[in-house]
Structures are given as structure tokens and as C-alpha cells.
Amino acid sequence: MAPGFAAAALLPGASFAQRALLSKDRLIVRSGRPEDLETPAQLLNSWITPNELFFVRSHFYTPIIDASSWRLQVDGNVENVLILTLDDIRRMPAATITATLECAGNGRAFFDPPVAGVQWRKGAVGTATWTGVRLADVLYRAGVTANTRYVWLDAADQGIGAAPDFIRSLPIEKAMQRETLLAYEMNGEPLPVSHGFPLRAIVPGWEGAYSVKWLTHLQASTRDHDGAFVQAGYRYPRKPVAPGTLVAAADTVPLRDMPVKSIVTAPGPDAMVPAGVPLTVAGFAWAGEAEISRVDVSTDGGGTWQPAQLGRDRARYAWRQFEYVWRTPAAGLHRVLSRATDTRGMTQPAVPAWNPAGYVWNGIDAVAVHAGTAVPQRAADPAVAPGGDSALLNARCLICHDAELIAQQRLDAAGWEREVSKMIGWGAPVTGAERERLIADLVRLFPAHRPVAP
Numbered sequence: 092m093a094p095g096f097a098a099a100a101l102l103p104g105a106s107f108a109q110r111a112l113l114s115k116d117r118l119i120v121r122s123g124r125p126e127d128l129e130t131p132a133q134l135l136n137s138w139i140t141p142n143e144l145f146f147v148r149s150h151f152y153t154p155i156i157d158a159s160s161w162r163l164q165v166d167g168n169v170e171n172v173l174i175l176t177l178d179d180i181r182r183m184p185a186a187t188i189t190a191t192l193e194c195a196g197n198g199r200a201f202f203d204p205p206v207a208g209v210q211w212r213k214g215a216v217g218t219a220t221w222t223g224v225r226l227a228d229v230l231y232r233a234g235v236t237a238n239t240r241y242v243w244l245d246a247a248d249q250g251i252g253a254a255p256d257f258i259r260s261l262p263i264e265k266a267m268q269r270e271t272l273l274a275y276e277m278n279g280e281p282l283p284v285s286h287g288f289p290l291r292a293i294v295p296g297w298e299g300a301y302s303v304k305w306l307t308h309l310q311a312s313t314r315d316h317d318g319a320f321v322q323a324g325y326r327y328p329r330k331p332v333a334p335g336t337l338v339a340a341a342d343t344v345p346l347r348d349m350p351v352k353s354i355v356t357a358p359g360p361d362a363m364v365p366a367g368v369p370l371t372v373a374g375f376a377w378a379g380e381a382e383i384s385r386v387d388v389s390t391d392g393g394g395t396w397q398p399a400q401l402g403r404d405r406a407r408y409a410w411r412q413f414e415y416v417w418r419t420p421a422a423g424l425h426r427v428l429s430r431a432t433d434t435r436g437m438t439q440p441a442v443p444a445w446n447p448a449g450y451v452w453n454g455i456d457a458v459a460v461h462a463g464t465a466v467p468q469r470a471a472d473p474a475v476a477p478g479g480d481s482a483l484l485n486a487r488c489l490i491c492h493d494a495e496l497i498a499q500q501r502l503d504a505a506g507w508e509r510e511v512s513k514m515i516g517w518g519a520p521v522t523g524a525e526r527e528r529l530i531a532d533l534v535r536l537f538p539a540h541r542p543v544a545p
């Protein structure tokens with residue numbers, strides 16, 4: 092654990108420099124270190140999300156990779172082990188797709204009771220045009236054997252402390268699909284460092300964690316990977332559970348494609364608009380591997396619904412823009428909602444099923460619109476602890492995490508206890524005597540159960 096923490100101390104400067112390079116400074120910093128950045132929904136206003144606005148989700152510190160010495164190794168159940176340079180990969184036939192990428196935890200902040208994890212609201216989603224090689228072409232070139240069932244994807248990032256390595260396992264059917272890529276370009280530019288330079292997977296329609304960044308190693312296997320990011324993370328209860336229930340890993344199944352969802356991006360939250368003047372309500376809708384068949388908008392809090400118009404830009408795995416012109420907003424406060432339906436016949440629920448890790452929030456979206464009235468002040472989100480300071484927390488937690496990642500949690504004592512135990516398991520240097528004090532400080536400093544509404 093000690094070497095990991097020591098190395099960590101070197102990295103904040105590097106991650107800051109990368110952010111400056113990409114000027115990600117309009118994004119919401121859910122965590123600066125590791126880098127978790129959310130796009131404010133009102134900045135999502137084009138079918139293609141510019142690289143500077145694209146959300147970032149990284150579990151660990153961003154690896155800085157020298158492209159000339161970087162290699163991709165392909166081994167396991169193959170006839171020829173491959174060790175490919177970036178040039179080798181760029182010389183293979185190129186493929187380009189436009190695909191939406193969404194983090195499984197997008198919308199986690201809306202779950203009640205709260206669950207631990209990055210408290211994403213609406214903006215852990217974006218759409219880019221990705222260029223690379225088909226994963227299938229690489230696997231054919233390696234002579235992948237017929238009994239292969241999974242491809243394990245491993246990358247250059249390393250667990251902080253004793254945290255497990257980020258390795259994902261992709262079923263062979265999805266790996267062989269022609270749209271599944273190993274991408275080296277994003278929106279016509281070399282893949283930015285934060286998004287996986289020099290090479291990342293793009294697994295369109297599936298939750299974002301399959302799209303492994305900073306790839307270094309593909310392994311073909313007859314079995315699923317047994318690491319924590321396959322057997323514990325990115326899983327969903329097999330059967331519905333009562334909110335707040337803990338679920339054993341054996342009672343879960345892996346998440347794969349994403350459910351139907353839409354977000355309103357214009358007007359922005361708590362917008363003040365003139366009364367009696369037409370207002371365009373706009374946003375995006377997507378549905379994993381399915382297509383959007385319709386989006387409906389309500390301007391009266393869900394009492395009545397009108398069909399929105401779908402944008403002309405489309406691609407098999409990309410979101411659709413939608414637009415609805417609201418003719419005459421009367422003076423007063425309105426709740427404007429969007430609700431998408433997909434070609435599977437699925438529609439967004441009012442409140443999605445609660446699950447222990449807070450995945451796949453796809454509730455009907457809502458924004459408050461104030462027509463012709465003054466905007467009421469909303470309390471700002473606490474960025475840091477309101478209730479004082481904890482030397483123990485500073486010394487034991489902030490060596491790896493930024494304060495805001497801790498402050499955004501909405502956990503009770505039992506929730507903090509689980510998180511602290513997990514972190515101790517992952518190498519946080521907390522002694523037995525400190526453990527209880529640390530949990531007490533977290534409970535005192537960060538009030539539990541602050542509800543967050545869309």
C-alpha cells in the first residue's frame with residue numbers, strides 16, 4: 092500500500108496539466124483526483140459532444156503513456172500472441188462510429204435512500220465519433236479460438252493503495268460485433284489523455300465501464316474474469332429489492348446495455364423565462380442497443396403530454412436530440428418533463444428501481460421553469476464539510492481523494508462504516524483505534540440523507 096500512496100503524491104500536478112490541456116474547466120468536478128468530471132446538462136446542446144465538454148470517469152489516477160513505447164498485447168485463447176504498436180494498429184483497416192457513452196452511475200444522486208459512489212446527476216453522458224479498429228479484426232488476426240467466451244480488457248491504470256486492478260470482461264458476441272472498436276481518435280482528434288490515450292475500447296450501447304481506457308492487454312478466455320470490477324461492480328439485483336436492502340453478489344447479474352432515458356438540457360435548471368412567449372424545450376434521448384421511437388414532453392408536471400420532434404442526426408448507437416415548442420408559458424412556476432420510449436416498447440419510469448450501487452437511473456426528467464417571476468434562491472450544494480474539520484480525515488482520506496468526493500456522499504453511519512471498511516481493505520492506513528473516530532467524524536461532518544431532486 093505504501094508505494095501506491097507515495098506514487099499518488101506525484102500525480103495531482105499531472106492530472107491538473109491534462110485538464111488544462113483539454114480545458115475541461117466548464118465541467119463539474121465530482122472528484123479532481125482521481126478525475127471524475129460531469130458535464131452540466133445545459134451545456135449539452137449539440138448532437139456531438141465536444142471533447143472539452145465530454146464527462147470523465149476514472150476510478151484511479153490517470154496514467155501518462157508514451158505512445159512510442161506503448162504496446163497492446165493480445166493473448167490467452169489465441170493461435171498467435173500479438174504485441175502491437177500504435178502504428179501496427181493504425182495500419183489496420185479503420186472504422187468510425189458515432190456512439191453515446193453513459194456511466195452506469197449517471198443519476199446516482201437521485202436515488203433515495205442514498206447510495207455510496209460518485210453523486211452524478213444528469214451529465215455523465217456524451218456522444219462522440221470514435222475512430223479505430225474493429226475489436227473483431229484484432230481478435231481474428233490473433234486467431235482467437237472457437238471456445239472463447241469472454242475477452243478480458245486490462246489497462247495501464249493501477250488500483251490506488253491495495254484497490255483491485257480495473258479489468259473488465261466482455262462477452263465474445265459483443266466483442267465480435269462490428270461496431271465494437273478499439274479507438275484511437277475521438278471527434279477527429281487523437282484520443283485525449285483523460286479519455287484513454289492512446290487506445291480505448293468503445294462498446295456501444297453498453298454501460299460505460301466496458302469501454303476500457305488506456306488499454307494494454309486483451310486476453311481471450313473460456314471463462315468470465317473473477318476480479319472485483321466484474322464480480323462485485325457493475326452488477327444489478329436479479330430480482331427487485333426493497334430500497335435500502337443489501338444484495339449478495341450471487342443475487343446479481345452483470346449490467347450490459349442501458350435502458351431508455353431522456354434528459355431536458357434546455358431550458359437549464361431554474362431558468363427564468365418571459366411569460367406568454369414561445370419557449371423551446373430541448374434535450375436528448377437514448378436507449379442502449381435499442382432505438383428511440385418517441386419522446387413526449389409535459390409542461391404541466393406530467394398532467395398532459397405532447398410529442399416532441401426528434402432531430403435528424405442519428406446513428407445506430409447514438410442519442411437523438413428532441414425539441415418541443417411550448418407556445419405560451421403562463422406566468423408562474425412550471426415543471427417541464429421529458430419521457431422517452433424505445434423500440435422495445437420500454438418507457439421511462441417516474442422513479443427507477445432502487446439498487447444498492449445506484450446504477451441506471453432513468454427516471455422521467457424534470458426541470459423547473461419560472462415564467463415571468465423572480466427566481467427563488469436554491470441552497471448551494473455543500474462543497475466541503477459544513478460542520479468543521481477532522482484532522483484524521485485530512486490525514487487518512489485526503490491523501491488519495493479530494494474533499495468533494497467525500498462531501499457529496501449522503502450516507503448514514505452504517506453507510507460510512509461500509510465505505511471506511513472498503514477503503515481499509517483497499518489499503519487506507521487507518522488503525523483499529525482510528526476507525527471508529529473516523530466514522531464518527533464523517534457522520535458529524537456530512538449530514539446523511541439530503542434528498543436530491545432532478
Ligand SMILES: Nc1nc2c(c(=O)[nH]1)N[C@H]1C(S)=C(S)[C@@H](COP(=O)(O)O)O[C@H]1N2
Pocket residue numbers: 145146147148149150151192193194195246247248257285286287298299300301302303304305
Ligand atoms: N482503464 C479504465 N477504463 C475506464 C475506466 C477506468 O476507471 N479505468 N472507467 C470506465 C467508466 S466507469 C466509464 S463510465 C467510462 C468513462 O469514459 P470517459 O472518461 O471517456 O467519459 O470509462 C470506462 N473506462
Ligand SMILES: [Mo]
Pocket residue numbers: 148193194195196299300
Ligand atoms: Mo461508469
